[in-house]
Amino acid sequence: MNRHYDVIVVGARVAGSALAYELSRAGHDVLLVDKSTFPSDILSTHNFYGNSLAMLKDMGVLDRLLQTGTPLYKRAVVQFEDAVIDGEFPEVDGETECFCIRRVHLDQILFEHASSQARVTSIEGFRVTDVLREKSVVTGIAGVRRDGEKEQFTAKLVVGADGRNSTLRDLVKSARIMSVPTDFASYVGYFSGYEQSGDIHAELYKIKDKIAIVFPTSDNLHVVGVMFPLENEEWSGRFALSPETALRDLIHTGFPGTPFPERLRKAVLEGKVRGLRGYDNDWYQGMGEGWALVGDAFSFKDPAVGQGMQDALYSARILTDVLTRYDDWEAHWAEMAATYQRLMEAKMLSRFHMACQFTKNAPFTAEQSAVNRLIAAHSEATRAFLGIYNHANEPQEFERLVGSLLAMNQS
Template sequence: MRTTFDVIIVGARVAGSTLAYELGKAGFDVLLLEKGTLPSDTLSTHNFFSNSVAMLREMGVMDRLLATNTPLYKRAYIEFDDAVIDGQYPEVHGENACFCIKRTYLDHALFEAATAQAGVTAIQGFRVTDLMREDGRVTGVTGVRRDGGTESYTARLVVGADGRHSVVRSLAGAKRLQAVPTDYASYVGYFSGYAQEGEPCVEFYKKGDRIAIVFPTSDGQHVVGAMFPLTDHAWVDRFKADAEKGFRELVASGLAGTPLAERLPVAALAGPVRGLLGYDNDWFEGMGSGWALVGDALSFKDPAVGQGMHDAMYGARVLTRILAASTDWPASWGDMAAAYSQELEAKMMARFGMACEITKNVPVTPEQQMVNRLIGSHPEATQAFLGIYNYANEPEALGMTIGRLLQPME
């Protein structure tokens, strides 16, 4: 097997496989490394809003993903205390349906789409242990196969697509530019027999300092996430003692009176409840001499905003375009890094800011609750609010809409 490539990508899930696919299409020789074996599951908010569904169609994998019988949905039902927002996502890029597909199906489909490209070579069960360097520039990786064999590979660029605990990021010494720790513990479970009324939809609930979100997903199930403050040590202990019991009791007590609290008792848990006791919303330096980051390795955000999949795929496309536009990488690292950073910040920073706000346990002010009620009572404002999530519009459009609606009240 050859040992020298244009690009080595570490991590073969959404970010890594999408990048390998895009680079392969652009004519690059790529080595795609994955420490695990696909298909396999991973803890994730695996939702695609309609703008990201459009990217899946463009990659040619959407028909395969739909064949898993994972439902599309177009509607959002949201309760912010006594304010209800109920509407459909606006159309964007010819798509108005969203899609929450399990990672076992998604990652495998993207991996196979990537490895079908002529220039892409993949190795599973390979764990990177170090980066190779020459004159300060990253030139390759050293790692261990599952059988214990040590191997090294060289490339013009090494990309970390290996998640929020990225080994490549750590070894490359990427600077953390922003970090906002969450105030919440987050737990997630898959449930069978969760019966929504009417068409499939995403449900979001915030009652005081309790948050929950529900997505229709694969295998006839719904994935339910529940969040509570990390400072509530009694609930932390209850979840540690019996995660399912704690999950159900949290919903029953903290979200009483919501459709979720009515539906969850008759639903059966399918698999273990898993969770995170704290995490940072962070943003790292994205590129340096001989290395780059994409996906959660670059920026991890509160899962409540559901932007991780989009950002991974979008970042892969941006990085591919920047690499393809440069004929002399060694002489262009600074310019390429600046272009990569500027484009990602322009596209993604507003939603990162939203995540940093959501992740803090701050009481809703009476003024904000009034705005929430206004959004729910006016279809135009509802569309502008939901359009933030699928990039149909920027957050500023919602502010302008609310301003117009408030003018007659003054």
């Protein structure tokens, strides 16, 4: 096995495998490592919108992902208090459909696809323990295999793609630029026998201080997530004592007047309810001398806005684009870092701010409720609202449309 590569990627799930693929196609020799072995599951919001389906198609992996039987869908039903926004996602990058593939399938397929590239060497079960440096520049990694064997590898660049609790990010001491803590605890379960009316679709509910999301997913299941305020000690205690009972009771009492409680009543939990109690919406410095970050290691956002999967793919593409602009990386670290940060901000920062608003336990104002009802009443506004999620349009474009509709209603 080689000991030196152009790039070492730490973390081989969505962002890491996508980056290894993109870099190999750009002519770089890549070492891809992960502390896990595949297949393995991980707690995640694993939905892909049309824009990310287009990227998966470009990578040549979409057909294999669809062979898992994960259903495609076009429709979303979003209920904000008494406003029900029901519509289809607009076309983007030639795609009109979405899908929500379970990570146990997704990560294995992406890892195998990346590992099959001629310029990619991959190691499962390798835990990074430190980075190597020459003066201030990161030059490689040190780590240990599951059998206890210690190894070191060097590279011109080391990339952290190892998630929101990134080890690589801590080792290189990336600066945290923005951080907004959530007000919510989140719990997730997979259910069989969850039946919707009409076309299969994604569901999102925000009723008072509780939020819920539902996606059709792989293996004839629906993934159900609920969020309630962290400060609510009663619900926290109930989830600690009996997660399934608490989840069902919270949905029954917290979402009256919606079809959600009855649909879940008839469904059967498959596996365990898992929770994420408190997290920060973070935005980090994405590159330094000899290192970079992609995916959740760069920026983690509230899972309720469902941006993690496509941001992982976008960051892999953006970093690859930056690297291909320069022949001599060592002479241009500062310039490359500034370019990478700027491009990531242009692509992802508006939705990071959207997640930071969503993550706070704040009731809708009277003005917001009026806007929600306006969106529900106008198909054009519904398409533009859903288009924020799949990058068919930017939040600013949606705001201009809503402003025009409000002005028309007032005239």
